[in-house]
Amino acid sequence: MSIRNVVYQLYENRVSRSLERSRLPRHVGVILDGNRRWAKTIGASPAHGHRKGADKISEFLTWCDEAGIELVTLWLLSTENMSRDEAEIKDLVDIIVSTVEQLAHVGHWRLHHVGDLKVLDDEHRDRLVRAIEFTQDCDGPLVNVAVGYSGRSEITEAVREFIRHKAAEGLDPIEIAQCVSDEEIEAHLYTRGQPDPDLVIRTSGEQRLSGFMPWQTVHSEYYFCEAYWPDFRRTDFLRALRAYEIRDRRHGK
Numbered sequence: 001m002s003i004r005n006v007v008y009q010l011y012e013n014r015v016s017r018s019l020e021r022s023r024l025p026r027h028v029g030v031i032l033d034g035n036r037r038w039a040k041t042i043g044a045s046p047a048h049g050h051r052k053g054a055d056k057i058s059e060f061l062t063w064c065d066e067a068g069i070e071l072v073t074l075w076l077l078s079t080e081n082m083s084r085d086e087a088e089i090k091d092l093v094d095i096i097v098s099t100v101e102q103l104a105h106v107g108h109w110r111l112h113h114v115g116d117l118k119v120l121d122d123e124h125r126d127r128l129v130r131a132i133e134f135t136q137d138c139d140g141p142l143v144n145v146a147v148g149y150s151g152r153s154e155i156t157e158a159v160r161e162f163i164r165h166k167a168a169e170g171l172d173p174i175e176i177a178q179c180v181s182d183e184e185i186e187a188h189l190y191t192r193g194q195p196d197p198d199l200v201i202r203t204s205g206e207q208r209l210s211g212f213m214p215w216q217t218v219h220s221e222y223y224f225c226e227a228y229w230p231d232f233r234r235t236d237f238l239r240a241l242r243a244y245e246i247r248d249r250r251h252g253k
Helices: 003-018 035-041 046-067 086-106 122-134 151-168 173-179 182-186 234-245
Strands: 027-031 071-078 110-114 142-149 199-202 221-224
Touching: 003 234, 035 046, 046 071, 046 086, 046 234, 071 086, 086 110, 086 122, 086 142, 110 122, 122 142, 142 151, 151 173, 151 182, 199 234, 221 234
Parallel strands: 027 071, 027 199, 071 142, 110 142, 199 221
Antiparallel strands: none
């Protein structure tokens, strides 16, 4: 082990010991950004960057386990991503589905899909669904895999489901409008029944959410990291937790 790695290990241990577990987030959302730009810096293909990013996921989830994080949401594929070059998207989707299958076969994390599966072809959709179903009896932390996710689309679909549900009960449009509430919309989101993200981490230096859970993140804390996702280290994760821990969360009060 190099001197630099020893120093990082000592630093990580010190930060980890200093964290007050009762003040850490229950739910961490992650925007895994920068795979393509990371690949470009070494003259590699986008697919190579996506594979390196995928390799980081299980390592990251292990860090979350060590910190006692109960729920993690990983934004793996947005609906906007589907407009990229067809060959790149084919590689990316296959990498994502293979990664979810690998996570499932670990037999530890309980996986839950967040997003619109209609953006995937039949083969990848079936593989993803089977992998997620395989984990439903796992007793480890819950992991949302956001594939084909768009925040606006989630809210739109939640409203549609709410209207269909109330119409099936025999309510007319005026009565349906009178039933609209935050609680009713939340009951039809992809994440219904889950706590909202306490902390959202975005890598690659971009300082925006790009449509990541707009409803659920109104009171979330944000941490923007300069590192591209393949270079994201446990040190960076612990710094994010430390930054969260010292913030005074007032939830708009």
